[in-house]
Every structure is written in C-alpha cells, then in structure tokens.
Amino acid sequence: MMQKSDTVKDLFIGLVKLRQAIKQPPKDAKNPFFKSNYVTLEGVQKAIDEAKEGTGIDYSQFVETSPDGRTGVSTMVYSDKGEYIITDPLYLQPVKNDPQGNGSVVTYSRRYQLSALFGISSDIDDDGNNASGNQQQRQSRQQGNYQRRQQNTQRRQQSTANRQQSAPDPISLQKQQYEQTINKIVAATGQSRQDIEAGLGETLKADSEYQAANNLGKWQKTNNVANQMLKRSIEENQQ
Template sequence: MNRSDKVNEIFKALTKFRENVKQPVKDKKNPFFKSDYVTLEGVQKSIDEALKDTGLSYSQIVSDSEKGTSVSTIITHESGQFIETGKLTLPPTKNDAQGNGSAITYARRYQLSGAFGISSDIDDDGDKASRPAKSNYGNTRAKKQYSNNAVDAKKKLFDGFVVLISKKLNSDVQTVKSQIVEQAEKKPEWSNGDSNVKAMIMLNIAEAMKKQVSTNK
C-alpha cells in the first residue's frame, strides 16, 4: 500500500467518514449464487453521501496485464495526504468486452467496499456452507459470501470441468484437481484470501484446460 509521508489529517477525516456512513441496502439479486448484494452504484452512493464535509475524495485506476484486469483505489484528502490500495487483479470469465467489463466492475466494487468499510455482500453468518481457512483480513464471518446453494453450484461446475479434462487426458480426477490447485496458488491474487477470487481463478483454469485438451484432440 502506498501512502503520503504524513497521514494524520486523512486518518482524522476517515474517522469522520465512519461516523457519517450508512451501510447501503442489499437490493440486487445474484441469480446464480442466489444471494443479495449491493451494486457498484449503490456502494458509490453510500460513500459519496458520507464524504461530505470530510475533505476526502477518491479515484480508481484500471490497468490490464496478462493475468487480467487490475484495479487500485486512491483515497485523497484536501491536505494533500493520500492512501493508495494495492492492485486487485481478476481474470475475465471471457476475453471479450463484456467479460472484461464485468471483471472491472467487480474489482471496482470490492476495492471501494474494502477501502471504505462498506458491506456490499450478504453475511450468511459464517456458517452452513464450507468453512474456509481464516484469511489475513481477520473476521471470516464478515468475509463469508457463499450460501450452501452457491457453494454447491460452484463445486458442480468445477467438478464438471475436471471430469471432462480427466477423460480427455486419460488421467484420474484427483491428479487433475491437484494440477489446477497448484496452478491457481501461483497466481498473485490468490493470496488475498477472497473466496470469490479463488473460485474465479480455479474455474478459469479448469475451463482453459478443457478448451486446450479439446483443441489438442
């Protein structure tokens, strides 16, 4: 994380921001994961309303790399002090305008939510779905984003890819799974502990492997 030499004024302003902020209503449905969340516009609206009279502002920088689309967020203060987050890099589900646009929107929403402490996804209390290892960001319950249905849907899609790849490679399923996990863990964005990011990485690797073996056949 980059920051100005002094941060006393921006920290005071962020404290005032936290006193002003009202968490947005989760009024958008994700039909695939059967969960509620806040849109990027909803997150921005909540932040913009709480920024009044704090001297704070923000901007987001989007960049591309071979690994996907990256977004970083810069919070600035009228004093000249600033804080810049690290980059969140996401591979698009499809390498086209729609896929890249979705990855950018997703990354911007999560960057803003994390930087300003906005709850943009429903908290299912921890819980009934598979329990992930505790992330570097602390509170696992607050980070939990999948319901039982979401986990089942993700697992079914991933397992389907693995079975197809295994058949085409004449390999066992467990070996293919191990190869995918090994490739996924080499991605820099894997270390951020976000289950959504990890799921997207593994699914994209599995899909890419399926396409590759299909082409080779």
C-alpha cells in the same frame, strides 16, 4: 506495496469521520444463480458520497493490466490537505476474455475495493441457504463448490507457471511501474501524456545523477521523479 504520502494524519482523521457517518446501503441487487442479494457498485458509491461531505475525503480509481494479462483496479483515497494512499491493484481473471468479461471484472474489483476501504458490507448474502434441510440442494452446492475450487486451483497453478516462465526482468518491471504512474498523473491532472512526459524529460535532462546512471538506474530515477510529479499533481488539485 501500497503507496502513500509522507504524512497521512489528516487523511486518517477524515476517514474516521467518514466511517462514522456512513450508512450501510441496502442489498437491493439480485443474484439469480445464488438466489441472494448484494449491493451494486452504484449503491456503494452513493453511500460513500453521502458520508464524505465535510470530511475532506475523496477517491479515484484506476484500471490496470498485470504482466500476465489480468485486469485490475487500484484505488487512490486522498484528503483536501494533499495526503493520499494508493492501494495495490486487485487483479482478477475474467471468465471470458472479451469486453463484457473484462467490464464485469472491473465493476467487481471497484466495488470490493471501495467496500473494503470504507467499511461497507456489500458481500453477497447467503439468505439461509446453508442452513436449509434440503439434502439434494446441499449436495448440489457441495459439488459445485468442489468443482469451483478445483478450477481455481488449476487457474492459480497455471498462473504461477506462466509467471515463472515469463518473469519480467528488473528493467521491464520499472517500465511497467512507469506506465502505471504516468496513467495516474493523466487521470489526476487531465493533462496529455505528451505534456507530462515532456516535463519529466526536462527535469531528467538537468539531473546529473540520471545522466551518470546505467540503464536500470535511469529507469529507477525516472520512476522516482514521476512519483514526485504524481504527488505534486494531487496536492495542486486540492489547493
């Protein structure tokens, strides 16, 4: 579920201004397989950076890993008033699980999340291929599309089976959320993980509810405090 600050009024006002100022970037990157054009990540970022001036809006992106090993990206959009929203991670499975494959997934996820959040048309254009009268090309595309759908269906089924076989328990889920939140605090503040966790430990040490809670309750309380630290770090960076 998407995270957000207690209020988002100023954030949305700034987003409206940014959306009005944004100019759609040219689709100047080539996709040789589909013989079509699309907007690069750099093109999307440039369009946002040029439009955000004077709106008080900025963003950060975080790379995460799902329990089943997929690489994902979440995006934090925040205002100079300390308001923010954080998207759920967009998880994708690389075709080949190596540094290059995972790097491509990260780039793809970052580009599509930013495009969706800021209203940028970065999708690959068809360039009239579907309207072509060449029957052989149409049959080849249809066969390729069918094969891709079959492969995607098989991957989804396998992914579902893997999740069902290795569904994490509530404490494991709390630990995963904790890791994600700590990583976001590190990215937002530049502090070391050791210093952040030391401050978190001092806060929990003085918390009577934490001391009286069971193991799951302790992790839930830890995540509540960590989320409060993340919110404060964002607000302090905007001052």
